Amino acid sequence: MEKIIVRGGQQLNGNVYVEGAKNAVLPVIAASILASEGKSVIHEVPVLADVYTINEVLRNMNADVDFKDNTVVIDASNELKTEAPFEYVRKMRASVLVLGPLLARYGHANVAMPGGCAIGSRPIDLHLKGFEAMGASVHVGNGFVEAHVEGRLKGAKIYLDVPSVGATENIMMAAALAEGRTVIENAAKEPEIVDLANFLNKMGGKVIGAGTETIRIDGVEVLHGTEHSIIPDRIEAGTFMVAAAITGGNILIENAVSEHLRPIISKLEEMGVTILEEGSGLRVIGPDALKATDIKTLPHPGFPTDMQSQMMALMLCAHGTSVITETVFENRFMHVEEFRRMNAKMKIEGRSVIIEGPSELQGAEVAATDLRAAAALILAGLRAEGMTRVTELKHLDRGYVNLAGKLASLGADIERVDENGDVVNPYKVGIVAELS
Numbered sequence: 001m002e003k004i005i006v007r008g009g010q011q012l013n014g015n016v017y018v019e020g021a022k023n024a025v026l027p028v029i030a031a032s033i034l035a036s037e038g039k040s041v042i043h044e045v046p047v048l049a050d051v052y053t054i055n056e057v058l059r060n061m062n063a064d065v066d067f068k069d070n071t072v073v074i075d076a077s078n079e080l081k082t083e084a085p086f087e088y089v090r091k092m093r094a095s096v097l098v099l100g101p102l103l104a105r106y107g108h109a110n111v112a113m114p115g116g117c118a119i120g121s122r123p124i125d126l127h128l129k130g131f132e133a134m135g136a137s138v139h140v141g142n143g144f145v146e147a148h149v150e151g152r153l154k155g156a157k158i159y160l161d162v163p164s165v166g167a168t169e170n171i172m173m174a175a176a177l178a179e180g181r182t183v184i185e186n187a188a189k190e191p192e193i194v195d196l197a198n199f200l201n202k203m204g205g206k207v208i209g210a211g212t213e214t215i216r217i218d219g220v221e222v223l224h225g226t227e228h229s230i231i232p233d234r235i236e237a238g239t240f241m242v243a244a245a246i247t248g249g250n251i252l253i254e255n256a257v258s259e260h261l262r263p264i265i266s267k268l269e270e271m272g273v274t275i276l277e278e279g280s281g282l283r284v285i286g287p288d289a290l291k292a293t294d295i296k297t298l299p300h301p302g303f304p305t306d307m308q309s310q311m312m313a314l315m316l317c318a319h320g321t322s323v324i325t326e327t328v329f330e331n332r333f334m335h336v337e338e339f340r341r342m343n344a345k346m347k348i349e350g351r352s353v354i355i356e357g358p359s360e361l362q363g364a365e366v367a368a369t370d371l372r373a374a375a376a377l378i379l380a381g382l383r384a385e386g387m388t389r390v391t392e393l394k395h396l397d398r399g400y401v402n403l404a405g406k407l408a409s410l411g412a413d414i415e416r417v418d419e420n421g422d423v424v425n426p427y428k429v430g431i432v433a434e435l436s
């Protein structure tokens with residue numbers, strides 16, 4: 001079992017580059033199967049286990065997928081199989097994003113039902129209601145969702161009960177090839193939704209309003225391959241911002257987009273962190289002493305749930321009482337127990353965690369409970385006294401490219417080792433093991 005070993009106490013300084021966003025690239029790759037003509041060339045693709053998984057989902061359907069040098073080239077002009085088996089959906093819930101494109105292009109899709117996961121039950125009822133509103137019949141049984149429509153999907157007015165990112169994306173992709181106009185109300189407004197809309201428009205789609213709560217899609221008969229660069233990962237950027245803050249360091253985070261990071265910038269500034277626009281990125285300077293603050297996770301442009309656990313690590317080091325309220329996922333506090341192993345002082349009250357800081361963090365063996373918890377435990381390890389060992393790195397590899405190597409290049413005392421204690425090439429990471 002691989003581990004990341006961190007010895008706390010180093011201040012981090014230097015430059016780091018933010019990769020393309022995981023949560024943007026997965027829907028864009030799924031959308032590429034809408035193209036019955038031409039190839040899609042997607043740049044700024046991060047080397048992540050999730051990208052390998054979605055590529056395997058497409059290959060399994062008979063699409064040609066080539067991934068090298070951070071570029072994925074997809075030719076989906078073959079006749080595709082309309083299935084995504086459980087072995088892929090189990091590894092990565094975002095595999096359900098092929099449902100909309102398959103249904104729109106072939107009138108049929110059979111995709112394994114994603115289960116819950118460590119952060120909550122995560123139903124897909126809003127995706128399915130959207131397809132039904134567009135004329136599809138949907139059957140859930142034997143662990144699969146089977147959706148079917150005679151002829152083309154029909155445009156519809158769809159109000160989402162909650163602004164679900166995945167439902168907005170799945171419906172937007174399906175609507176791109178439907179007959180007539182679809183209007184999604186109470187749509188998710190995340191930057192990744194805008195990136196997907198831009199990709200669909202370059203494919204010949206007609207999507208307007210992405211980034212607002214109402215998205216209008218006029219369906220077209222054919223979509224074609226195109227070329228696109230993925231937006232930078234705001235959560236990876238936010239993670240490095242916390243790394244600077246928690247170590248009292250000074251990091252230039254290249255390729256960070258400040259408009260995507262407003263809620264994170266605002267909270268870090270409240271905690272005493274200095275953040276300056278510089279070149280094509282952000283310089284983040286940690287203070288001598290961090291101040292407590294409160295955060296409540298919300299859909300964009302509220303504070304992102306995917307930064308909740310990293311902020312928890314930071315708040316543990318701040319002076320005073322901080323409160324974190326998680327409203328997006330019902331069970332995203334699994335990392336609290338792991339932080340406690342590091343001598344963190346906090347208590348859970350319903351959907352909130354109350355932190356009396358600062359805690360004198362101590363190194364310990366801790367297990368990542370999800371992808372962001374993995375990063376958060378490493379961040380805490382940067383500050384803790386002694387050695388922290390983080391296990392369950394399969395979560396980390398889903399969403400961070402070479403996090404240990406990047407932190408080491410900024411001055412962290414960190415390495416990734418295998419079960420024999422031998423240092424692992426950070427670029428090979430767990431991806432190879434995961435897929436073999």
Ligand SMILES: CC(=O)N[C@H]1[C@@H](OP(=O)(O)OP(=O)(O)OC[C@H]2O[C@@H](n3ccc(=O)[nH]c3=O)[C@H](O)[C@@H]2O)O[C@H](CO)[C@@H](O)[C@@H]1O
Nearest residue numbers: 023094122123124125126127162164165166167306328329
């Ligand atoms: C691959 C990807 O982009 N993942 C992101 C995406 O996940 P994902 O798209 O799964 O998240 P959603 O926005 O759909 O989920 C938000 C909330 O809505 C609920 N819900 C969702 C769909 C549905 O049909 N019914 C329903 O009740 C969920 O249980 C959850 O409580 O957005 C989340 C919220 O920003 C992020 O944490 C994830 O990193």
Ligand SMILES: C=C(OP(=O)(O)O)C(=O)O
Nearest residue numbers: 023093094306371372399
């Ligand atoms: C929850 C996350 O991702 P996913 O939706 O892919 O599980 C995440 O990126 O933190």
